[in-house]
Amino acid sequence: MSSKIILSAPLVLWGLAAFAEGETPDASASETPATATASQDVDLAAAEQIFKKSCRACHGNKAQGAASYPKLSDKEPDYLAEKLERYRAGEKFGPNSILMIQNAKKLSDADIANLSVYIATAFD
Secondary structure: OOOOOOOOHHHHHHHHHHHHHOOOOOOOOOOOHHHHHHHOOOOHHHHHHHHHHHHHHHHOOOOOOEOOEOOOOOOOHHHHHHHHHHHHOOOOOOOOHHHHHHHHOOOOHHHHHHHHHHHHHOOO
């Protein structure tokens, strides 16, 4: 039996802060479950590969958006993570839901955290 960890804004925001400061929190400290999962390092290289393979064909080389595919580079990591989690859960919203659901189903919690930080910071 496996349990799913639902990403929350604190996890994604920690990833952004850790990326900016190069820090890792002390996982041995007593923390709430949501913050305890934040001890994971953000892997921007892995996120870049996922972006290049799965995202840029529709959202553009710099996540600038194209046609009916929205711009992502101006979004916050928590917003991006929330949308990816909803698509991964199979929720339909927006004109490209079917395509996004198929892509998001393949993403792990770590992938979503990594991608959210990568997209929000890589194209400034």
